[in-house]
Amino acid sequence: MTTLPAPPGTRARRGRRWNPAYAFVAPSVVLIAVFILEPIVQSAWMSLHDWSVGEASHKMRGLGNYSDLLHDSRFWNALKVTLLFTAGTAVGQVALGLALAEALRRTTWFTSLLRTAFFFPFIASMAVVGIVWRFLLDPQVGLVDAWLGHVGLGHPQWLQSTSLALPTLVVVGIWKGFGFTMIVLLAAIQAIPEHLYEAARLDGAGRAAQFRHVTLPGMRQATLFVTVIATITGLQLFDLSYVMTGGGPVFHTESVVQYLYQRGFVDFSLGYASAVAWVLTLVIFAVALLQLRILRYSDVD
Amino acid sequence: MSTDLARPATRPEAGRTVDGPRRHHGVRLASRVASAAAAVVLVVAAVATLLPFLWMLGVAFRTSADLYAHPASIVPTAWSLDGFRAVYDQLPFGRLVLNTFVFAGGATLLLLFFDSLTAYALARLEFRGRNALFVLILATLMVPFQVTIIPVFLTLFHLGWLNTEQGLIVPRATSALGIFMLRQFFMQLPRELDEAARIDGAGAWTIYWRIVLPLSKPALASLFVIQFAALWNDFLWPLVVTSDISKRTLPSALTLFSSQDGVDHAALMAGAAISLSPLAIAFLLAQRFFVQGVAASGIK
Secondary structure, X not given: OOOOOOOHHHHHHHHHHOOHXXXXXXXXXXXXXXXXXXXHHHHHHHOOEEOEXXXXXXXXXXXXXXXXXXXXXXXXXXXXXXXXXXXXXXXXXXXXXXXXXXXXXXXXXXXXXXXXXXXXXXXXXXXXXXXXXXXXXXXXXXXXXXXXXXOOOXXXXXXXXXXXXXXXXXXXXXXXXXXXXXHHHHHHHHOOOHHHHHHHHHOOOOHHHHHHHHHHHHOXXXXXXHHHXXXXXXXXXXXXXXXHOOOOOOOOOOOHXXXXXXXXXXXXXXXXXXXXXXXXXXXXXXXHHHHHHHHHHOOOO | OOOOOOOOOOOHHHHHXXXXXXXXXXXXXXXXXXXXXXXXXXXXXXXXXXXXXXXXXXXXXXXXXHHHHOOOOOOOOOOOOHHHHHHHHHOOHHHHHHHHHHHHHHHXXXXXXXXXXXXXXXXXXXXXXXXXXXXXXXXXXXXXXXHHHHHHHXXXXXXXXXXXXXXXXXHHOOOHHHHHHHHHHHHHOOHHHHHHHHHOXXXXXXXXXXXXXXXXXXXXXXXXHHHHHHHHHOOHHHHHHOOOHHHOOHHHHHHHHHHOOOOOHHHHHHHHHHHHHHHHHHHHHOHHHHHHHHHHHHHO
Protein backbone atom coordinates (compact mmCIF):
# COMPACT_ATOMS: atom_id res chain seq x y z
CA MET A 1 0.00 0.00 0.00
CA THR A 2 2.98 2.32 -0.41
CA THR A 3 1.90 3.57 -3.81
CA LEU A 4 2.27 7.09 -5.05
CA PRO A 5 -0.18 9.60 -3.60
CA ALA A 6 -3.23 9.49 -5.80
CA PRO A 7 -4.45 12.65 -7.46
CA PRO A 8 -7.38 14.18 -5.57
CA GLY A 9 -9.98 13.11 -8.09
CA THR A 10 -9.22 9.39 -7.90
CA ARG A 11 -9.00 9.19 -4.17
CA ALA A 12 -12.68 8.68 -3.51
CA ARG A 13 -12.92 6.01 -6.14
CA ARG A 14 -9.87 4.23 -4.80
CA GLY A 15 -11.43 4.38 -1.37
CA ARG A 16 -14.50 2.74 -2.71
CA ARG A 17 -12.53 -0.04 -4.34
CA TRP A 18 -10.27 -0.79 -1.40
CA ASN A 19 -12.30 -0.59 1.73
CA PRO A 20 -10.26 -1.12 4.93
CA ALA A 21 -13.18 -3.09 6.36
CA TYR A 22 -12.12 -6.04 4.23
CA ALA A 23 -8.77 -6.17 5.97
CA PHE A 24 -10.57 -6.27 9.32
CA VAL A 25 -12.77 -9.21 8.42
CA ALA A 26 -10.15 -11.08 6.38
CA PRO A 27 -8.56 -13.29 9.08
CA SER A 28 -11.87 -14.57 10.44
CA VAL A 29 -13.36 -14.96 6.99
CA VAL A 30 -10.40 -17.06 5.82
CA LEU A 31 -10.51 -19.24 8.95
CA ILE A 32 -14.27 -19.69 8.79
CA ALA A 33 -14.10 -20.50 5.09
CA VAL A 34 -11.32 -23.06 5.48
CA PHE A 35 -12.27 -24.65 8.80
CA ILE A 36 -16.05 -24.35 8.92
CA LEU A 37 -17.72 -23.64 5.56
CA GLU A 38 -15.59 -25.79 3.29
CA PRO A 39 -15.73 -28.71 5.77
CA ILE A 40 -19.53 -28.44 5.91
CA VAL A 41 -19.74 -28.76 2.14
CA GLN A 42 -17.10 -31.48 2.04
CA SER A 43 -18.84 -33.41 4.77
CA ALA A 44 -22.11 -33.38 2.84
CA TRP A 45 -20.22 -34.53 -0.26
CA MET A 46 -18.43 -37.29 1.65
CA SER A 47 -21.65 -38.56 3.16
CA LEU A 48 -22.74 -39.45 -0.38
CA HIS A 49 -19.60 -41.51 -1.01
CA ASP A 50 -17.92 -44.66 0.04
CA TRP A 51 -14.94 -42.80 1.40
CA SER A 52 -12.14 -44.30 3.38
CA VAL A 53 -8.62 -43.16 4.12
CA GLY A 54 -5.91 -44.39 1.77
CA GLU A 55 -8.12 -45.24 -1.18
CA ALA A 56 -7.35 -43.41 -4.38
CA SER A 57 -10.91 -43.31 -5.64
CA HIS A 58 -14.02 -42.53 -3.71
CA LYS A 59 -17.05 -44.29 -5.00
CA MET A 60 -20.25 -42.32 -5.30
CA ARG A 61 -23.04 -44.03 -3.41
CA GLY A 62 -25.80 -41.47 -3.59
CA LEU A 63 -27.94 -41.87 -0.51
CA GLY A 64 -26.55 -45.35 0.09
CA ASN A 65 -24.91 -44.42 3.40
CA TYR A 66 -28.17 -42.96 4.65
CA SER A 67 -30.23 -45.99 3.67
CA ASP A 68 -27.63 -48.21 5.37
CA LEU A 69 -28.04 -46.07 8.49
CA LEU A 70 -31.76 -46.81 8.52
CA HIS A 71 -30.96 -50.49 8.89
CA ASP A 72 -28.05 -50.07 11.26
CA SER A 73 -29.26 -51.26 14.64
CA ARG A 74 -26.12 -49.98 16.35
CA PHE A 75 -26.91 -46.47 15.09
CA TRP A 76 -30.54 -46.67 16.30
CA ASN A 77 -29.30 -47.87 19.65
CA ALA A 78 -26.85 -44.95 19.84
CA LEU A 79 -29.63 -42.54 18.95
CA LYS A 80 -31.88 -43.97 21.66
CA VAL A 81 -29.08 -43.73 24.25
CA THR A 82 -28.36 -40.14 23.23
CA LEU A 83 -32.01 -39.07 23.37
CA LEU A 84 -32.54 -40.69 26.78
CA PHE A 85 -29.39 -39.07 28.15
CA THR A 86 -30.42 -35.70 26.72
CA ALA A 87 -33.96 -35.84 28.08
CA GLY A 88 -32.72 -36.88 31.52
CA THR A 89 -29.98 -34.29 31.84
CA ALA A 90 -32.02 -31.44 30.36
CA VAL A 91 -35.00 -32.01 32.64
CA GLY A 92 -32.77 -32.48 35.69
CA GLN A 93 -30.62 -29.45 35.01
CA VAL A 94 -33.50 -27.10 34.29
CA ALA A 95 -35.56 -28.28 37.28
CA LEU A 96 -32.63 -28.02 39.70
CA GLY A 97 -31.52 -24.74 38.14
CA LEU A 98 -34.98 -23.19 38.57
CA ALA A 99 -35.31 -24.39 42.16
CA LEU A 100 -31.87 -23.10 43.12
CA ALA A 101 -32.24 -19.80 41.26
CA GLU A 102 -35.41 -19.14 43.27
CA ALA A 103 -33.86 -20.34 46.52
CA LEU A 104 -30.62 -18.38 46.11
CA ARG A 105 -32.17 -15.31 44.58
CA ARG A 106 -31.12 -12.77 47.18
CA THR A 107 -27.43 -11.99 47.30
CA THR A 108 -25.83 -12.43 50.72
CA TRP A 109 -22.50 -13.97 51.69
CA PHE A 110 -24.34 -17.20 52.37
CA THR A 111 -26.06 -17.48 48.99
CA SER A 112 -22.87 -16.39 47.17
CA LEU A 113 -20.96 -19.19 48.84
CA LEU A 114 -23.61 -21.74 47.90
CA ARG A 115 -23.76 -20.49 44.31
CA THR A 116 -19.99 -20.90 44.02
CA ALA A 117 -20.24 -24.48 45.30
CA PHE A 118 -23.06 -25.41 42.93
CA PHE A 119 -21.33 -23.84 39.95
CA PHE A 120 -17.96 -25.46 40.62
CA PRO A 121 -18.51 -28.80 38.79
CA PHE A 122 -19.23 -26.85 35.62
CA ILE A 123 -15.64 -25.60 35.32
CA ALA A 124 -14.14 -29.10 35.50
CA SER A 125 -13.51 -30.84 32.20
CA MET A 126 -15.66 -33.80 31.27
CA ALA A 127 -12.47 -35.86 31.27
CA VAL A 128 -11.74 -35.00 34.91
CA VAL A 129 -15.39 -35.48 35.85
CA GLY A 130 -15.48 -38.88 34.15
CA ILE A 131 -12.27 -40.06 35.79
CA VAL A 132 -13.27 -38.90 39.27
CA TRP A 133 -16.76 -40.40 39.05
CA ARG A 134 -15.52 -43.68 37.66
CA PHE A 135 -13.40 -44.08 40.76
CA LEU A 136 -16.10 -42.78 43.08
CA LEU A 137 -18.33 -45.60 41.79
CA ASP A 138 -15.61 -48.25 41.73
CA PRO A 139 -16.86 -51.33 43.59
CA GLN A 140 -13.55 -51.81 45.42
CA VAL A 141 -12.13 -48.43 46.25
CA GLY A 142 -15.04 -46.09 45.54
CA LEU A 143 -16.52 -43.86 48.18
CA VAL A 144 -20.10 -44.45 47.06
CA ASP A 145 -20.01 -48.21 47.53
CA ALA A 146 -18.04 -47.92 50.74
CA TRP A 147 -20.72 -45.65 52.21
CA LEU A 148 -23.61 -47.66 50.81
CA GLY A 149 -21.98 -50.78 52.26
CA HIS A 150 -22.19 -49.15 55.69
CA VAL A 151 -25.95 -48.88 55.43
CA GLY A 152 -26.23 -52.38 53.99
CA LEU A 153 -27.21 -51.50 50.46
CA GLY A 154 -24.69 -53.84 48.90
CA HIS A 155 -22.65 -53.13 45.80
CA PRO A 156 -24.66 -52.09 42.76
CA GLN A 157 -22.54 -52.36 39.62
CA TRP A 158 -23.14 -48.75 38.61
CA LEU A 159 -21.24 -48.74 35.36
CA GLN A 160 -21.18 -52.46 34.61
CA SER A 161 -24.92 -53.04 34.86
CA THR A 162 -26.93 -52.71 31.66
CA SER A 163 -29.82 -51.13 33.51
CA LEU A 164 -27.86 -48.77 35.78
CA ALA A 165 -25.07 -47.47 33.52
CA LEU A 166 -27.12 -44.93 31.55
CA PRO A 167 -29.06 -43.55 34.54
CA THR A 168 -25.72 -43.16 36.33
CA LEU A 169 -24.35 -41.15 33.41
CA VAL A 170 -27.47 -38.99 33.50
CA VAL A 171 -26.95 -38.22 37.20
CA VAL A 172 -23.31 -37.31 36.59
CA GLY A 173 -24.37 -35.17 33.62
CA ILE A 174 -26.89 -33.30 35.77
CA TRP A 175 -24.32 -32.84 38.55
CA LYS A 176 -21.82 -31.42 36.05
CA GLY A 177 -24.17 -28.93 34.43
CA PHE A 178 -26.88 -27.72 36.82
CA GLY A 179 -24.66 -24.89 38.10
CA PHE A 180 -24.59 -23.32 34.65
CA THR A 181 -28.37 -23.47 34.38
CA MET A 182 -28.68 -21.99 37.87
CA ILE A 183 -26.39 -19.03 37.08
CA VAL A 184 -28.16 -18.12 33.83
CA LEU A 185 -31.57 -18.40 35.50
CA LEU A 186 -30.36 -16.39 38.50
CA ALA A 187 -29.32 -13.55 36.21
CA ALA A 188 -32.78 -13.65 34.67
CA ILE A 189 -34.68 -13.86 37.96
CA GLN A 190 -32.74 -10.92 39.37
CA ALA A 191 -33.61 -8.85 36.33
CA ILE A 192 -37.34 -9.13 37.08
CA PRO A 193 -38.44 -5.76 38.43
CA GLU A 194 -39.40 -5.86 42.11
CA HIS A 195 -42.54 -3.79 41.52
CA LEU A 196 -44.10 -6.70 39.64
CA TYR A 197 -43.91 -8.73 42.83
CA GLU A 198 -45.35 -5.87 44.84
CA ALA A 199 -48.24 -5.57 42.44
CA ALA A 200 -48.85 -9.32 42.62
CA ARG A 201 -48.87 -9.19 46.42
CA LEU A 202 -51.34 -6.33 46.39
CA ASP A 203 -53.56 -8.55 44.26
CA GLY A 204 -53.34 -11.15 46.99
CA ALA A 205 -50.89 -13.53 45.31
CA GLY A 206 -49.11 -15.94 47.63
CA ARG A 207 -45.60 -17.20 47.06
CA ALA A 208 -46.67 -20.03 44.79
CA ALA A 209 -48.84 -17.68 42.74
CA GLN A 210 -46.02 -15.14 42.54
CA PHE A 211 -43.69 -17.84 41.27
CA ARG A 212 -46.26 -19.01 38.76
CA HIS A 213 -47.39 -15.62 37.48
CA VAL A 214 -44.37 -13.36 37.88
CA THR A 215 -41.20 -15.42 38.11
CA LEU A 216 -41.89 -18.04 35.46
CA PRO A 217 -43.12 -15.64 32.75
CA GLY A 218 -40.21 -13.30 33.51
CA MET A 219 -37.77 -16.14 33.00
CA ARG A 220 -39.28 -17.56 29.84
CA GLN A 221 -36.45 -16.44 27.57
CA ALA A 222 -33.73 -17.66 29.92
CA THR A 223 -35.48 -20.98 30.52
CA LEU A 224 -35.80 -21.48 26.79
CA PHE A 225 -32.12 -20.66 26.37
CA VAL A 226 -30.88 -23.09 29.03
CA THR A 227 -33.22 -25.82 27.82
CA VAL A 228 -31.95 -25.51 24.26
CA ILE A 229 -28.31 -25.36 25.42
CA ALA A 230 -28.78 -28.38 27.72
CA THR A 231 -30.39 -30.28 24.86
CA ILE A 232 -27.71 -29.46 22.32
CA THR A 233 -24.99 -30.34 24.84
CA GLY A 234 -26.76 -33.58 25.67
CA LEU A 235 -27.15 -34.58 22.04
CA GLN A 236 -23.40 -34.13 21.60
CA LEU A 237 -22.64 -36.58 24.41
CA PHE A 238 -19.17 -38.00 23.94
CA ASP A 239 -16.56 -37.22 26.61
CA LEU A 240 -18.49 -38.54 29.57
CA SER A 241 -19.45 -41.91 28.12
CA TYR A 242 -16.08 -42.28 26.43
CA VAL A 243 -14.25 -41.83 29.74
CA MET A 244 -16.69 -43.51 32.13
CA THR A 245 -17.97 -46.53 30.23
CA GLY A 246 -16.36 -46.54 26.78
CA GLY A 247 -19.90 -47.05 25.48
CA GLY A 248 -20.41 -50.24 27.46
CA PRO A 249 -21.72 -52.44 28.86
CA VAL A 250 -22.49 -53.90 25.41
CA PHE A 251 -23.31 -50.54 23.77
CA HIS A 252 -25.79 -49.56 26.49
CA THR A 253 -24.16 -46.13 26.78
CA GLU A 254 -22.79 -45.69 23.26
CA SER A 255 -23.83 -42.24 22.01
CA VAL A 256 -24.19 -41.01 18.43
CA VAL A 257 -20.97 -38.98 18.57
CA GLN A 258 -19.14 -41.94 20.01
CA TYR A 259 -20.41 -44.10 17.16
CA LEU A 260 -19.35 -41.35 14.74
CA TYR A 261 -15.88 -41.31 16.31
CA GLN A 262 -15.68 -45.10 16.10
CA ARG A 263 -16.70 -45.19 12.44
CA GLY A 264 -14.63 -42.16 11.40
CA PHE A 265 -11.43 -42.27 13.43
CA VAL A 266 -11.12 -45.95 14.35
CA ASP A 267 -12.61 -47.77 11.33
CA PHE A 268 -11.87 -44.86 8.95
CA SER A 269 -15.22 -45.19 7.15
CA LEU A 270 -15.31 -41.45 6.63
CA GLY A 271 -18.27 -41.39 4.26
CA TYR A 272 -20.47 -43.36 6.61
CA ALA A 273 -19.34 -41.31 9.62
CA SER A 274 -20.24 -38.13 7.72
CA ALA A 275 -23.73 -39.48 7.14
CA VAL A 276 -23.98 -40.12 10.89
CA ALA A 277 -22.91 -36.52 11.52
CA TRP A 278 -25.57 -35.14 9.19
CA VAL A 279 -28.33 -37.22 10.72
CA LEU A 280 -27.24 -35.96 14.15
CA THR A 281 -27.43 -32.40 12.83
CA LEU A 282 -30.96 -32.98 11.58
CA VAL A 283 -31.94 -34.39 14.98
CA ILE A 284 -30.45 -31.37 16.77
CA PHE A 285 -32.30 -28.98 14.44
CA ALA A 286 -35.57 -30.84 14.84
CA VAL A 287 -35.38 -31.01 18.62
CA ALA A 288 -34.36 -27.37 19.00
CA LEU A 289 -37.18 -26.22 16.71
CA LEU A 290 -39.66 -28.35 18.59
CA GLN A 291 -38.57 -26.80 21.88
CA LEU A 292 -38.84 -23.30 20.52
CA ARG A 293 -42.40 -24.03 19.43
CA ILE A 294 -43.52 -25.76 22.61
CA LEU A 295 -42.03 -23.20 24.96
CA ARG A 296 -43.37 -20.29 22.96
CA TYR A 297 -46.91 -21.56 22.68
CA SER A 298 -47.25 -22.97 26.17
CA ASP A 299 -47.09 -19.48 27.57
CA VAL A 300 -49.69 -17.78 25.43
CA ASP A 301 -52.61 -18.92 27.63
CA MET B 1 -36.70 -29.39 46.41
CA SER B 2 -39.26 -26.74 47.23
CA THR B 3 -38.89 -23.55 45.29
CA ASP B 4 -39.39 -21.02 48.06
CA LEU B 5 -36.76 -22.41 50.41
CA ALA B 6 -34.46 -19.56 51.13
CA ARG B 7 -36.85 -16.66 51.18
CA PRO B 8 -36.23 -14.41 54.15
CA ALA B 9 -38.14 -15.42 57.23
CA THR B 10 -39.88 -12.13 57.74
CA ARG B 11 -41.44 -9.92 55.18
CA PRO B 12 -42.48 -6.38 55.85
CA GLU B 13 -46.10 -6.97 54.98
CA ALA B 14 -46.39 -10.21 56.94
CA GLY B 15 -47.08 -8.37 60.20
CA ARG B 16 -49.93 -6.32 58.82
CA THR B 17 -52.49 -9.00 58.30
CA VAL B 18 -55.87 -8.86 59.99
CA ASP B 19 -55.33 -12.02 62.00
CA GLY B 20 -54.04 -10.39 65.15
CA PRO B 21 -50.70 -10.52 66.90
CA ARG B 22 -50.71 -14.06 68.29
CA ARG B 23 -51.45 -15.70 64.96
CA HIS B 24 -48.75 -13.89 63.06
CA HIS B 25 -46.23 -14.58 65.77
CA GLY B 26 -46.84 -18.29 65.08
CA VAL B 27 -46.56 -17.79 61.35
CA ARG B 28 -43.27 -15.99 61.82
CA LEU B 29 -41.86 -18.75 63.98
CA ALA B 30 -42.99 -21.40 61.51
CA SER B 31 -41.46 -19.61 58.56
CA ARG B 32 -38.25 -19.06 60.50
CA VAL B 33 -38.02 -22.78 61.22
CA ALA B 34 -38.79 -23.51 57.57
CA SER B 35 -36.08 -21.22 56.30
CA ALA B 36 -33.55 -22.61 58.76
CA ALA B 37 -34.40 -26.11 57.53
CA ALA B 38 -34.06 -24.88 53.97
CA ALA B 39 -30.64 -23.46 54.74
CA VAL B 40 -29.54 -26.79 56.17
CA VAL B 41 -30.78 -28.65 53.12
CA LEU B 42 -28.95 -26.23 50.83
CA VAL B 43 -25.71 -26.53 52.77
CA VAL B 44 -25.90 -30.33 52.69
CA ALA B 45 -26.57 -30.20 48.94
CA ALA B 46 -23.60 -27.88 48.40
CA VAL B 47 -21.25 -30.14 50.38
CA ALA B 48 -22.54 -33.16 48.45
CA THR B 49 -21.88 -31.30 45.20
CA LEU B 50 -18.28 -30.67 46.17
CA LEU B 51 -17.70 -34.10 47.71
CA PRO B 52 -16.30 -35.73 44.54
CA PHE B 53 -13.61 -33.03 44.36
CA LEU B 54 -12.77 -33.33 48.06
CA TRP B 55 -12.48 -37.09 47.64
CA MET B 56 -10.31 -36.60 44.54
CA LEU B 57 -7.93 -34.45 46.58
CA GLY B 58 -7.95 -36.96 49.42
CA VAL B 59 -7.10 -39.87 47.12
CA ALA B 60 -4.37 -37.86 45.40
CA PHE B 61 -2.54 -37.58 48.73
CA ARG B 62 -2.69 -41.22 49.78
CA THR B 63 -1.24 -44.55 48.75
CA SER B 64 -3.17 -47.33 47.04
CA ALA B 65 -2.72 -49.56 50.08
CA ASP B 66 -4.31 -46.94 52.30
CA LEU B 67 -7.15 -46.52 49.82
CA TYR B 68 -7.94 -50.24 49.74
CA ALA B 69 -7.80 -50.43 53.54
CA HIS B 70 -10.02 -47.40 54.17
CA PRO B 71 -12.08 -46.68 51.06
CA ALA B 72 -14.76 -44.86 53.07
CA SER B 73 -12.55 -42.14 54.47
CA ILE B 74 -12.17 -38.86 52.64
CA VAL B 75 -9.17 -37.61 54.57
CA PRO B 76 -6.11 -39.83 54.00
CA THR B 77 -5.15 -41.98 56.99
CA ALA B 78 -1.58 -41.82 55.76
CA TRP B 79 -0.45 -38.86 53.70
CA SER B 80 1.79 -39.42 50.70
CA LEU B 81 3.05 -37.57 47.65
CA ASP B 82 3.56 -40.79 45.67
CA GLY B 83 0.59 -40.03 43.45
CA PHE B 84 2.04 -36.74 42.28
CA ARG B 85 5.46 -38.36 41.81
CA ALA B 86 3.90 -41.15 39.74
CA VAL B 87 2.12 -38.66 37.46
CA TYR B 88 5.41 -36.93 36.95
CA ASP B 89 7.26 -40.16 36.19
CA GLN B 90 4.67 -41.74 33.94
CA LEU B 91 3.56 -38.78 31.86
CA PRO B 92 5.56 -36.04 30.11
CA PHE B 93 3.89 -33.80 32.60
CA GLY B 94 5.61 -30.47 32.21
CA ARG B 95 5.23 -30.81 28.49
CA LEU B 96 1.48 -31.48 28.79
CA VAL B 97 0.90 -28.49 31.04
CA LEU B 98 2.83 -26.33 28.62
CA ASN B 99 0.89 -27.74 25.65
CA THR B 100 -2.42 -27.01 27.34
CA PHE B 101 -1.39 -23.44 28.15
CA VAL B 102 -0.05 -22.82 24.65
CA PHE B 103 -3.17 -24.29 23.06
CA ALA B 104 -5.81 -22.68 25.27
CA GLY B 105 -3.95 -19.38 25.73
CA GLY B 106 -2.72 -19.03 22.16
CA ALA B 107 -6.01 -19.90 20.54
CA THR B 108 -7.97 -17.63 22.90
CA LEU B 109 -5.72 -14.60 22.30
CA LEU B 110 -5.82 -15.06 18.54
CA LEU B 111 -9.55 -15.57 18.71
CA LEU B 112 -10.07 -12.35 20.70
CA PHE B 113 -8.02 -10.42 18.16
CA PHE B 114 -9.62 -11.85 15.00
CA ASP B 115 -13.15 -11.87 16.39
CA SER B 116 -12.92 -8.29 17.62
CA LEU B 117 -11.57 -7.11 14.25
CA THR B 118 -14.46 -8.75 12.44
CA ALA B 119 -17.02 -7.66 15.00
CA TYR B 120 -15.76 -4.08 14.76
CA ALA B 121 -16.13 -4.07 10.98
CA LEU B 122 -19.58 -5.64 11.20
CA ALA B 123 -20.77 -3.23 13.89
CA ARG B 124 -19.22 0.08 12.80
CA LEU B 125 -17.90 0.03 9.24
CA GLU B 126 -19.78 0.16 5.97
CA PHE B 127 -18.84 -2.34 3.32
CA ARG B 128 -20.44 -4.35 0.59
CA GLY B 129 -21.56 -7.78 1.68
CA ARG B 130 -21.71 -6.83 5.36
CA ASN B 131 -25.17 -8.23 5.98
CA ALA B 132 -24.50 -11.34 3.94
CA LEU B 133 -21.35 -11.99 5.96
CA PHE B 134 -23.19 -11.53 9.24
CA VAL B 135 -25.94 -13.93 8.22
CA LEU B 136 -23.35 -16.46 7.07
CA ILE B 137 -21.53 -16.28 10.42
CA LEU B 138 -24.80 -16.75 12.30
CA ALA B 139 -25.66 -19.71 10.10
CA THR B 140 -22.40 -21.50 10.90
CA LEU B 141 -23.39 -21.34 14.58
CA MET B 142 -26.19 -23.79 13.90
CA VAL B 143 -24.06 -26.58 12.50
CA PRO B 144 -22.56 -28.79 15.23
CA PHE B 145 -18.82 -29.19 15.04
CA GLN B 146 -19.11 -32.96 14.66
CA VAL B 147 -20.12 -32.31 11.05
CA THR B 148 -16.88 -30.52 10.28
CA ILE B 149 -14.47 -32.61 12.30
CA ILE B 150 -13.70 -35.28 9.67
CA PRO B 151 -13.01 -32.84 6.79
CA VAL B 152 -10.98 -30.62 9.12
CA PHE B 153 -9.01 -33.69 10.15
CA LEU B 154 -8.33 -34.41 6.46
CA THR B 155 -7.34 -30.79 5.80
CA LEU B 156 -4.89 -30.89 8.71
CA PHE B 157 -3.59 -34.20 7.39
CA HIS B 158 -2.93 -32.72 3.95
CA LEU B 159 -1.29 -29.64 5.47
CA GLY B 160 0.93 -31.91 7.56
CA TRP B 161 -0.48 -30.23 10.67
CA LEU B 162 -1.58 -33.29 12.63
CA ASN B 163 0.33 -33.53 15.90
CA THR B 164 1.40 -29.89 15.74
CA GLU B 165 0.58 -26.81 17.80
CA GLN B 166 -0.66 -24.91 14.77
CA GLY B 167 -2.94 -27.82 13.91
CA LEU B 168 -4.52 -27.52 17.33
CA ILE B 169 -4.63 -23.72 17.47
CA VAL B 170 -5.34 -22.28 14.01
CA PRO B 171 -8.74 -23.95 13.40
CA ARG B 172 -9.83 -22.68 16.82
CA ALA B 173 -8.58 -19.12 16.30
CA THR B 174 -11.95 -17.65 15.42
CA SER B 175 -15.46 -18.35 16.57
CA ALA B 176 -18.80 -17.32 15.20
CA LEU B 177 -20.16 -17.02 18.74
CA GLY B 178 -17.34 -14.64 19.73
CA ILE B 179 -17.92 -12.45 16.67
CA PHE B 180 -21.62 -12.34 17.46
CA MET B 181 -21.14 -11.48 21.16
CA LEU B 182 -18.60 -8.72 20.45
CA ARG B 183 -20.65 -7.26 17.63
CA GLN B 184 -23.62 -6.90 19.96
CA PHE B 185 -21.39 -5.14 22.49
CA PHE B 186 -19.71 -2.84 19.96
CA MET B 187 -23.10 -1.74 18.59
CA GLN B 188 -23.97 -0.29 21.99
CA LEU B 189 -20.96 2.03 22.15
CA PRO B 190 -21.88 5.65 21.29
CA ARG B 191 -21.29 6.53 17.64
CA GLU B 192 -20.21 10.07 18.55
CA LEU B 193 -16.86 8.68 19.70
CA ASP B 194 -16.05 7.44 16.20
CA GLU B 195 -17.17 10.68 14.62
CA ALA B 196 -15.11 12.81 16.98
CA ALA B 197 -12.06 10.63 16.37
CA ARG B 198 -12.58 10.75 12.63
CA ILE B 199 -12.70 14.53 12.68
CA ASP B 200 -9.38 14.42 14.52
CA GLY B 201 -8.02 12.38 11.62
CA ALA B 202 -8.12 8.91 13.11
CA GLY B 203 -8.52 5.98 10.75
CA ALA B 204 -10.49 2.79 11.28
CA TRP B 205 -7.54 0.99 12.88
CA THR B 206 -6.89 3.80 15.37
CA ILE B 207 -10.55 3.93 16.35
CA TYR B 208 -10.61 0.16 16.79
CA TRP B 209 -7.38 -0.05 18.75
CA ARG B 210 -7.49 3.17 20.81
CA ILE B 211 -11.22 3.65 21.40
CA VAL B 212 -13.36 0.56 20.83
CA LEU B 213 -11.07 -2.05 22.38
CA PRO B 214 -10.32 -0.13 25.60
CA LEU B 215 -14.04 0.52 26.09
CA SER B 216 -14.83 -3.16 25.57
CA LYS B 217 -12.67 -4.67 28.28
CA PRO B 218 -15.62 -6.28 30.13
CA ALA B 219 -16.87 -8.01 26.98
CA LEU B 220 -13.36 -9.08 25.96
CA ALA B 221 -12.65 -10.41 29.45
CA SER B 222 -15.89 -12.40 29.52
CA LEU B 223 -15.14 -13.91 26.13
CA PHE B 224 -11.58 -14.69 27.22
CA VAL B 225 -12.75 -16.55 30.31
CA ILE B 226 -15.42 -18.54 28.48
CA GLN B 227 -13.14 -19.50 25.59
CA PHE B 228 -10.08 -20.25 27.68
CA ALA B 229 -12.07 -22.55 29.94
CA ALA B 230 -13.72 -24.29 26.99
CA LEU B 231 -10.40 -24.89 25.23
CA TRP B 232 -8.58 -25.91 28.40
CA ASN B 233 -11.25 -28.56 28.95
CA ASP B 234 -11.68 -29.58 25.34
CA PHE B 235 -11.37 -33.30 24.84
CA LEU B 236 -12.50 -34.54 21.43
CA TRP B 237 -10.54 -31.93 19.49
CA PRO B 238 -7.06 -32.71 20.89
CA LEU B 239 -7.95 -36.41 20.74
CA VAL B 240 -8.54 -36.11 17.00
CA VAL B 241 -5.67 -33.78 16.09
CA THR B 242 -2.93 -35.40 18.16
CA SER B 243 -1.93 -39.01 18.49
CA ASP B 244 1.53 -38.40 19.92
CA ILE B 245 1.27 -38.15 23.70
CA SER B 246 3.89 -35.40 23.93
CA LYS B 247 1.62 -33.20 21.79
CA ARG B 248 -1.54 -33.84 23.79
CA THR B 249 -3.25 -31.51 26.19
CA LEU B 250 -3.76 -32.44 29.82
CA PRO B 251 -7.41 -33.59 29.73
CA SER B 252 -6.92 -35.74 26.65
CA ALA B 253 -3.67 -37.27 27.96
CA LEU B 254 -5.22 -38.08 31.32
CA THR B 255 -7.75 -40.45 29.81
CA LEU B 256 -4.98 -42.31 28.00
CA PHE B 257 -3.36 -42.64 31.37
CA SER B 258 -6.57 -43.80 33.05
CA SER B 259 -7.14 -46.60 30.56
CA GLN B 260 -3.72 -48.13 31.17
CA ASP B 261 -3.90 -51.30 33.21
CA GLY B 262 -2.69 -51.25 36.77
CA VAL B 263 -2.50 -47.48 37.00
CA ASP B 264 -2.53 -46.41 40.58
CA HIS B 265 -5.48 -44.45 41.86
CA ALA B 266 -3.48 -41.84 43.67
CA ALA B 267 -1.63 -40.98 40.46
CA LEU B 268 -4.84 -40.69 38.49
CA MET B 269 -6.52 -38.45 41.07
CA ALA B 270 -3.35 -36.38 41.37
CA GLY B 271 -3.38 -35.94 37.60
CA ALA B 272 -7.05 -34.97 37.66
CA ALA B 273 -6.43 -32.50 40.49
CA ILE B 274 -3.52 -30.90 38.64
CA SER B 275 -5.52 -30.66 35.45
CA LEU B 276 -8.37 -28.96 37.29
CA SER B 277 -6.28 -26.62 39.43
CA PRO B 278 -5.49 -23.74 37.02
CA LEU B 279 -9.15 -23.23 36.16
CA ALA B 280 -10.22 -23.78 39.75
CA ILE B 281 -7.79 -21.15 41.03
CA ALA B 282 -8.73 -18.74 38.26
CA PHE B 283 -12.40 -19.33 39.04
CA LEU B 284 -12.02 -18.75 42.76
CA LEU B 285 -10.00 -15.57 42.19
CA ALA B 286 -12.11 -14.09 39.41
CA GLN B 287 -15.40 -15.67 40.38
CA ARG B 288 -17.59 -12.66 39.77
CA PHE B 289 -16.16 -12.16 36.31
CA PHE B 290 -16.61 -15.78 35.46
CA VAL B 291 -20.18 -15.86 36.62
CA GLN B 292 -21.06 -12.57 34.92
CA GLY B 293 -19.61 -13.85 31.66
CA VAL B 294 -21.69 -17.00 31.84
CA ALA B 295 -24.80 -15.13 32.90
CA ALA B 296 -24.37 -12.52 30.17
CA SER B 297 -24.18 -15.23 27.54
CA GLY B 298 -27.61 -16.37 28.56
CA ILE B 299 -29.55 -13.16 28.99
CA LYS B 300 -29.66 -11.93 25.41
